[in-house]
Amino acid sequence: MTKALVIGEMLNGELGAATFEGIAAARILDCSNVAVMIAGASIELAAEQAIFAGADQVFTISQGPAADGEFDDLINASYKIAKEIEPEIIIGSKTIIGRDVMPRLAFRLGTILVPDCMSLERDAEQRIIVTRPTYGGNVNARIACVGQPVVISLRPKSIDAMGLDQSRSGAINEIEFTSNIRTRIIEKIEEKSEGISLQDAKTVVAGGRGLGGPEAFDSLQELAGILGGAVGASRAACDAGWVPSSFQVGLTGKTVSPDLYIAIGISGASQHMAGCSNAKTLVAINKDEGANIFKEARFGVKGDWEKVIPAFIEQLHELIN
Amino acid sequence: MTLHIVVTAKQVVDPETPTSAFLIENNKVTTSTSFAPVINGYDEQAVEAALRIKEALGDVVITVLSCGSSFALDVIKKPLAMGADNLILLQDNAFDNLIDPTLVIRALTSAIQKIGDVDLVISGRQASDWDNALVPMGIAELLDWPVATIARKIDVIGNTVKVERVLPDGYEIVETTLPAVITVSNELGSPRYPNMRGIMGARKIQPTIWEINDLGIEYQSTEIAMELISLEKPIKSIETELIQGEDEADAGRKLALRLREERII
Numbered sequence: 001m002t003k004a005l006v007i008g009e010m011l012n013g014e015l016g017a018a019t020f021e022g023i024a025a026a027r028i029l030d031c032s033n034v035a036v037m038i039a040g041a042s043i044e045l046a047a048e049q050a051i052f053a054g055a056d057q058v059f060t061i062s063q064g065p066a067a068d069g070e071f072d073d074l075i076n077a078s079y080k081i082a083k084e085i086e087p088e089i090i091i092g093s094k095t096i097i098g099r100d101v102m103p104r105l106a107f108r109l110g111t112i113l114v115p116d117c118m119s120l121e122r123d124a125e126q127r128i129i130v131t132r133p134t135y136g137g138n139v140n141a142r143i144a145c146v147g148q149p150v151v152i153s154l155r156p157k158s159i160d161a162m163g164l165d166q167s168r169s170g171a172i173n174e175i176e177f178t179s180n181i182r183t184r185i186i187e188k189i190e191e192k193s194e195g196i197s198l199q200d201a202k203t204v205v206a207g208g209r210g211l212g213g214p215e216a217f218d219s220l221q222e223l224a225g226i227l228g229g230a231v232g233a234s235r236a237a238c239d240a241g242w243v244p245s246s247f248q249v250g251l252t253g254k255t256v257s258p259d260l261y262i263a264i265g266i267s268g269a270s271q272h273m274a275g276c277s278n279a280k281t282l283v284a285i286n287k288d289e290g291a292n293i294f295k296e297a298r299f300g301v302k303g304d305w306e307k308v309i310p311a312f313i314e315q316l317h318e319l320i321n
Numbered sequence: 322m323t324l325h326i327v328v329t330a331k332q333v334v335d336p337e338t339p340t341s342a343f344l345i346e347n348n349k350v351t352t353s354t355s356f357a358p359v360i361n362g363y364d365e366q367a368v369e370a371a372l373r374i375k376e377a378l379g380d381v382v383i384t385v386l387s388c389g390s391s392f393a394l395d396v397i398k399k400p401l402a403m404g405a406d407n408l409i410l411l412q413d414n415a416f417d418n419l420i421d422p423t424l425v426i427r428a429l430t431s432a433i434q435k436i437g438d439v440d441l442v443i444s445g446r447q448a449s450d451w452d453n454a455l456v457p458m459g460i461a462e463l464l465d466w467p468v469a470t471i472a473r474k475i476d477v478i479g480n481t482v483k484v485e486r487v488l489p490d491g492y493e494i495v496e497t498t499l500p501a502v503i504t505v506s507n508e509l510g511s512p513r514y515p516n517m518r519g520i521m522g523a524r525k526i527q528p529t530i531w532e533i534n535d536l537g538i539e540y541q542s543t544e545i546a547m548e549l550i551s552l553e554k555p556i557k558s559i560e561t562e563l564i565q566g567e568d569e570a571d572a573g574r575k576l577a578l579r580l581r582e583e584r585i586i
């Protein structure tokens with residue numbers, strides 16, 4: 001029997017995508033017993049959801065610093081569970097939580113995390129084989145995970161969740177562990193922009209260094225408004241201070257998978273594409289015909305955005321009203 | 322009391338190298354020699370973060386620590402030109418083309434212990450070649466030090482470190498005590514350019530070189546958790562339709578019409 005432990009996550013009070021994707025990954029690897037850890041206030045419903053989603057056993061932490069999102073205790077708790085159930089594989093996600101928790105959990109277990117996996121399978125010898133991007137997405141590596149246990153993190157949105165089966169049942173247990181917080185959250189400052197969130201938007205209009213300044217983002221806001229979408233940006237535009245860093249799409253920013261992604265004045269560096277290449281349709285507007293973005297776009301317009309965008313907006317107004 | 326900061330810095334392939342210039346030979350990623358290596362961008366920001374602490378506190382020593390099989394000296398000495406005090410290179414063929422960074426983590430940790438009086442380790446949040454984000458976490462776990470990641474601001478106040486951590490929608494302030502490991506992100510701001518005095522000063526500083534045998538590491542290759550099977554360039558098979566128009570504005574209008582035709586909008 002192969003056991004998996006999924007380090008699950010909550011998102012806005014509900015079971016997060018990371019949990020569903022982690023459970024699905026365990027099933028892809030034919031694990032016969034899947035345990036899930038989740039932490040957060042009032043998580044009974046989420047625990048049940050995890051069972052419906054394919055977990056056999058759920059460990060909950062419903063109070064204390066871990067439930068409030070303190071990494072140190074998430075690691076202490078997951079370490080304790082891992083020691084207790086001795087899974088063959090531990091699966092987490094490369095989210096803001098997983099980026100901290102997964103590597104440290106692996107080291108504490110005497111092994112090392114295989115990060116950012118996009119796909120996984122077993123080879124003829126039953127070894128776990130993953131594919132993960134490296135060099136900012138320029139090169140994919142296929143890696144045999146031979147650690148004991150195998151500890152991996154998934155790139156968000158790269159594994160499809162399974163459907164819910166309400167007839168499934170499983171044990172739900174609150175776990176006990178010794179709390180030890182060494183890095184403490186003092187204050188959280190939210191800088192949420194209004195309107196549709198970048199990650200949920202069906203249309204994303206993203207701007208880069210080619211826009212030349214913050215004013216241009218007003219046109220992008222207008223465009224996003226017409227299309228019912230959200231505005232994103234390249235790191236260059238964020239670093240320049242034209243938009244807040246919460247707008248950043250890419251390897252070290254947000255991963256988006258909208259139906260339509262319109263990249264304006266963005267060259268299409270692999271690190272940027274890592275955040276948007278899941279878009280169903282990618283449109284590029286760039287004045288340089290040789291820009292990499294044209295190699296990844298379904299539709300392209302070669303031109304200066306200052307000329308292209310106003311006309312594009314005008315035509316959209318006609319079509320959409 | 323002097324605050325001793327170690328900054329870890331990795332020499333990497335320039336991430337701005339065009340995709341087409343990345344080559345895969347014998348399961349190793351290379352670029353043609355016309356592209357010079359660089360210091361991982363986030364590590365330059367780690368140097369910048371250390372220099373800002375030094376400016377704020379005064380009595381600070383900054384040692385830059387790098388691990389690799391070979392170095393371009395003019396590249397790896399850049400942190401000295403920026404204002405760091407010492408450079409230690411962990412240079413050994415054993416560090417060549419490692420897929421599993423465990424050995425590098427052991428080496429850096431041993432070096433930090435060997436230096437002895439280190440209060441704070443600052444690293445870039447990840448290296449731009451493998452994008453692993455593992456080394457600083459590994460050092461922290463091996464040393465059993467607290468960690469704060471993805472910092473955009475670091476304040477050292479006595480024995481306490483206050484860090485502004487970048488979040489997807491905002492930031493948070495976290496606090497820990499020294500000794501600690503902190504990783505920095507680009508939101509910290511651009512690293513400074515070395516000035517003439519810095520460049521001249523750096524010329525006079527010789528890096529200390531430690532080989533693997535100087536570090537007293539116990540490491541067996543059986544500890545490896547990742548075995549490389551293959552490296553491949555991702556295949557992009559999209560056919561791009563370039564929208565033509567009488568002029569750029571016309572192409573903009575046609576783009577809208579074409580997207581409507583395809584029922585995308």
Ligand SMILES: Cc1cc2nc3c(=O)[nH]c(=O)nc-3n(C[C@H](O)[C@H](O)[C@H](O)COP(=O)(O)OP(=O)(O)OC[C@H]3O[C@@H](n4cnc5c(N)ncnc54)[C@H](O)[C@@H]3O)c2cc1C
Nearest residue numbers: 208209210234235236250251252253265267272287288305
């Ligand atoms: C480890 C690492 C992580 C990274 N993570 C991210 C990330 O998460 N997200 C991210 O975006 N980047 C990331 N980067 C940076 C990335 O490598 C690129 O540097 C960045 O994406 C470039 O942004 P850009 O396309 O806006 O700018 P540039 O590459 O400078 O491109 C600007 C484009 O605008 C075009 N242009 C100029 N003027 C006009 C005009 N008038 N009209 C139309 N087009 C015009 C130009 O032709 C050019 O193609 C990362 C880099 C590293 C090393």
